[in-house]
Amino acid sequence: xxxxxxxxxxxxxxxxxxxxxxxxxxxxxxxxxxxxxxxxxxxxxxxxxxxxxxxxxxxxxxxxxxxxxxxxxxxxxxxxxxxxxxxxxxxxxxxxxxxxxxxxxxxxxxxxxxx
Amino acid sequence: xxxxxxxxxxxxxxxxxxxxxxxxxxxxxxxxxxxxxxxxxxxxxxxxxxxxxxxxxxxxxxxxxxxxxxxxxxxxxxxxxxxxxxxxxxxxxxxxxxxxxxxxxxxxx
Numbered sequence: 292x293x294x295x296x297x298x299x300x301x302x303x304x305x306x307x308x309x310x311x312x313x314x315x316x317x318x319x320x321x322x323x324x325x326x327x328x329x330x331x332x333x334x335x336x337x338x339x340x341x342x343x344x345x346x347x348x349x350x351x352x353x354x355x356x357x358x359x360x361x362x363x364x365x366x367x368x369x370x371x372x373x374x375x376x377x378x379x380x381x382x383x384x385x386x387x388x389x390x391x392x393x394x395x396x397x398x399x400x401x402x403x404x405x406x
Numbered sequence: 407x408x409x410x411x412x413x414x415x416x417x418x419x420x421x422x423x424x425x426x427x428x429x430x431x432x433x434x435x436x437x438x439x440x441x442x443x444x445x446x447x448x449x450x451x452x453x454x455x456x457x458x459x460x461x462x463x464x465x466x467x468x469x470x471x472x473x474x475x476x477x478x479x480x481x482x483x484x485x486x487x488x489x490x491x492x493x494x495x496x497x498x499x500x501x502x503x504x505x506x507x508x509x510x511x512x513x514x515x
Contacts, residue, residue: 397449
């Protein structure tokens with residue numbers, strides 16, 4: 292199994308739907324991240340979890356709700372999204388929570404389209 | 407103004423050419439990443455460096471902390487190098503990465 296996997300790879304949802312994105316890492320890392328990449332914009336950090344506790348939350352709207360049940364799994368629950376939330380959502384993991392020596396390993400991303 | 411600026415935004419080269427992508431940043435950093443993103447969206451970390459120079463195969467990354475500048479070089483470029491190359495910095499007091507907008511590289515056969 293490759294390092295960081297994400298499912299689904301593509302998701303189309305309506306504004307009233309509830310869906311979840313899943314990320315799984317097989318690297319034995321302790322930190323996991325959610326990033327958003329909108330068209331023609333830099334990657335934006337959304338959430339950081341270290342040892343299953345949220346340590347960063349960059350003012351993300353409450354319609355995005357993360358969950359980290361254990362150090363290998365990370366979810367992003369989506370509810371009543373807006374069309375401007377359409378983006379590529381990337382998950383990453385690292386050994387520690389973002390210190391200067393921690394390389395992040397990225398998943399392939401979930402391409403989300405909100406209609 | 408973004409804290410991390412990359413140039414050029416788009417670059418087209420012929421196979422075999424030597425390629426340079428630049429990254430300038432305006433904050434104090436503890437480390438800098440170069441990342442490669444393929445058309446499908448997946449991101450691969452190429453280098454993390456905090457000083458000097460690193461080499462991996464045909465890729466070379468350099469950083470000048472005093473000038474707040476890093477470069478990514480690709481020697482003997484190949485069409486499979488076509489991707490978006492992203493520079494990201496870890497600032498001294500924060501624990502998160504700040505990303506540049508990326509450089510779209512296209513290498514023509």
